[in-house]
Amino acid sequence: MKDKNLIQLxxxxxxxxxxxxxxxxxxxxxxxxxxxxMSVKLPIDAFxxxxxxxxxxxxxxxQNKGLSFIDITLGLSIILFTAKLSTGWLVRMVxxxxxxxxxxxxxxxGAMTFGLSFIIIFxxxxxxxxxxxxxxxxxxxxxxxxxxxxxxxxxxxEKGFIKNFQNSLMVTTGVVTISLTFGTxxxxxxxxxxxxxxxxxxxxxxxxxxxxHSVLVTGYLPxxxxxxxxxxxxxxxxxxxxxxxxxxxIAVLVAINQPFTIWMLRSFFQSIPSELDEAxxxxxxxxxxxxxxxxxxxxxxxxxxxxxxxxxxxxxDFLVTSLLLEAQNTTMVPAIAGMFNMETxxxxxxIAVAAAVxxxxxxxxxxxxxxxxxxxxxxxxxVKG
Amino acid sequence: xxxxxxxxxxxxxxxxMVLFIALxxxxxxxxxxxxxxxxYETLEVETCTPTFTGQVCSVDLKTVPVIGENGKVLKKxxxxxxxxxxxxxxxxxxxxxxxxxxxxxxxxxxxxxxxxFTLSFTLITLPLVLLFGLLIALCINNAxxxxxxxxxxxxxxxxxxxxxxxxxxxxxxxxxxxxxxSFLEWxxxxxxxxxxxxxxxxxMMMMYRVWHxxxxxxxxxxxxxxxxxQDTVESAxxxxxxxxxxxxxxxxxxxxxxxxFVTLIHLMDxxxxxxxxxxxxxxxxxxxxxxxxxxxLMVDQSGNRSISRASASAMLTMIGIVLLLIPVLKGxxxxxxxxxx
Numbered sequence: 209m210k211d212k213n214l215i216q217l218x219x220x221x222x223x224x225x226x227x228x229x230x231x232x233x234x235x236x237x238x239x240x241x242x243x244x245x246m247s248v249k250l251p252i253d254a255f256x257x258x259x260x261x262x263x264x265x266x267x268x269x270x271q272n273k274g275l276s277f278i279d280i281t282l283g284l285s286i287i288l289f290t291a292k293l294s295t296g297w298l299v300r301m302v303x304x305x306x307x308x309x310x311x312x313x314x315x316x317x318g319a320m321t322f323g324l325s326f327i328i329i330f331x332x333x334x335x336x337x338x339x340x341x342x343x344x345x346x347x348x349x350x351x352x353x354x355x356x357x358x359x360x361x362x363x364x365x366e367k368g369f370i371k372n373f374q375n376s377l378m379v380t381t382g383v384v385t386i387s388l389t390f391g392t393x394x395x396x397x398x399x400x401x402x403x404x405x406x407x408x409x410x411x412x413x414x415x416x417x418x419x420x421h422s423v424l425v426t427g428y429l430p431x432x433x434x435x436x437x438x439x440x441x442x443x444x445x446x447x448x449x450x451x452x453x454x455x456x457x458i459a460v461l462v463a464i465n466q467p468f469t470i471w472m473l474r475s476f477f478q479s480i481p482s483e484l485d486e487a488x489x490x491x492x493x494x495x496x497x498x499x500x501x502x503x504x505x506x507x508x509x510x511x512x513x514x515x516x517x518x519x520x521x522x523x524x525d526f527l528v529t530s531l532l533l534e535a536q537n538t539t540m541v542p543a544i545a546g547m548f549n550m551e552t553x554x555x556x557x558x559i560a561v562a563a564a565v566x567x568x569x570x571x572x573x574x575x576x577x578x579x580x581x582x583x584x585x586x587x588x589x590x591v592k593g
Numbered sequence: 594x595x596x597x598x599x600x601x602x603x604x605x606x607x608x609x610m611v612l613f614i615a616l617x618x619x620x621x622x623x624x625x626x627x628x629x630x631x632x633y634e635t636l637e638v639e640t641c642t643p644t645f646t647g648q649v650c651s652v653d654l655k656t657v658p659v660i661g662e663n664g665k666v667l668k669k670x671x672x673x674x675x676x677x678x679x680x681x682x683x684x685x686x687x688x689x690x691x692x693x694x695x696x697x698x699x700x701x702x703x704x705x706x707x708x709x710f711t712l713s714f715t716l717i718t719l720p721l722v723l724l725f726g727l728l729i730a731l732c733i734n735n736a737x738x739x740x741x742x743x744x745x746x747x748x749x750x751x752x753x754x755x756x757x758x759x760x761x762x763x764x765x766x767x768x769x770x771x772x773x774x775s776f777l778e779w780x781x782x783x784x785x786x787x788x789x790x791x792x793x794x795x796x797m798m799m800m801y802r803v804w805h806x807x808x809x810x811x812x813x814x815x816x817x818x819x820x821x822x823q824d825t826v827e828s829a830x831x832x833x834x835x836x837x838x839x840x841x842x843x844x845x846x847x848x849x850x851x852x853x854f855v856t857l858i859h860l861m862d863x864x865x866x867x868x869x870x871x872x873x874x875x876x877x878x879x880x881x882x883x884x885x886x887x888x889x890l891m892v893d894q895s896g897n898r899s900i901s902r903a904s905a906s907a908m909l910t911m912i913g914i915v916l917l918l919i920p921v922l923k924g925x926x927x928x929x930x931x932x933x934x
Contacts, residue, residue: 225732229736236747239751239762239804242765243761257772262772393602393603398603411925420864420867420914422865424617424618427619427621495598531887545757561765572750579746583749586809
């Protein structure tokens, strides 16, 4: 009787444990929830001191910008339906129709068509259909929740966030592909070699991982600004000024990311039994062929996880991109610094809030789709990005 | 795997790290002993102004930068020894502050202000992160299986969010009459301005960092709790251990390697605290070491970047992190030697 009591928690302890979890979830989600609510309200509502006014937005409603009961239910149900489809139907379709060995390609095509059709339906067709529905449905069609997308329009079209978004896309794609290519090779080499050299490389990589990024940028900056003159003896007149070049920034971020990437990939490679490559070697593969044809196909989970963390590093970076790219041509995160520094009116602030929400929205979906990979990456016993 | 294939595999990655990490470090080290500045020359300049009676001319000595052939200002790199470090540390002012026994005066010197904040930030957030992480992990572990997934999803959000945006989102809750400030004002029934003094800003920065990192600790610990040997737990219970003793003598020793791991990562990451200063715009009150270097690197009002001073402060920052890491590296080295023997 006594041990059963000890294994099963007493009621009071269980209750307080659940209470704490609820409290933690509120704390974790509240700031993110709140800025997304603020971003769709007019400034006078967004910075109102009464929380109910911020949520329902009476001033926003007064200007006839809002959502009716029908809008909310239909919108939510479309979102839920999409989420259901993407986790069930999409997975089945991709695995059925993509050719063998090109699964990743099928995923890229599938995800892109899926995302595109969602955007067309949700932002293209739905608003006009809803305004029709609202007109004919009487009291249910009246606006009850203040809602305005004007700040998003300002951020993306007037403030040129589209350009920053393209830069972010370019930088993150470059960083993820290059650091995974180099990282898998090095990670495999380090995992399969027990030499002293491999140990020292890992230790030095750990020290590099700890370096504050500003230390490194101090080294790049003078060189990048004058690189045209310094490199002239080698490249002649084609010598580029590296400052402000996205490619140079990508190279820098890849290098900064490399210590973490090789540690993580190494621990994933170590979990693959080395008998597998020995068998491939016996069958006549070279080391590289064994790596390419036998090991890589079973490494995809590890590669995806590491890729996610590389993506996060490149996407979230502020320091490197703000110092090495020109202010007019940065990625999204440094661009927002320019928005909240010059905030003078509350309108400017709400625009900055909308920009912030635009930046974190992709991350939200990332967590939704890749929760398991992120958790496995954190617990790989390796290192965090 | 022979030496040659090993080098072929690690080659690109090591090349990348040498080119973009080791080499810049070396140049930073070198630059921290040099000053790069324009060459000046003194010229006699005659300026004439017309008056009613004729011209009045005066000859002045002016210091102007030398212009090179291509129209650019010529610069020279001059060895100055430890001058850059002196400019960063400002030890005459330190001595003056100590002579006056004035902590406040000492804290007006940027470098020491930044060092004080960086160290206290690192050391205060560390136990909080470990404690909250452990608490969340234990609670998730106690919860029913069906709600664990959603709770982990929500917990991941603060961790994955862009640090600058995370700091901003907290700032918007408190700034001016932000929603939480008005709540606090209602609660304490007095006027509160969270951004008007250093300690409240510092407090918010630390709370933000705990909010940001605790999920990471929680998930690592939660994964560790899944691998606890149930037999050990049961035998501890049979031996009459109560709940606290079970935690103290069975679970915590099992989690110890993970606690060390989280500590190591947190030391590295919180020592380079930077995004908080940007997000909370706290530079007037609170700055960190990495922000100090960043500020030297930014273009100042006269259009220059103080690269040399940035190099010196970067080297000092690096010495700090190496000192923090030495105990950890010693442990790794000992483990490695034990394994070899």
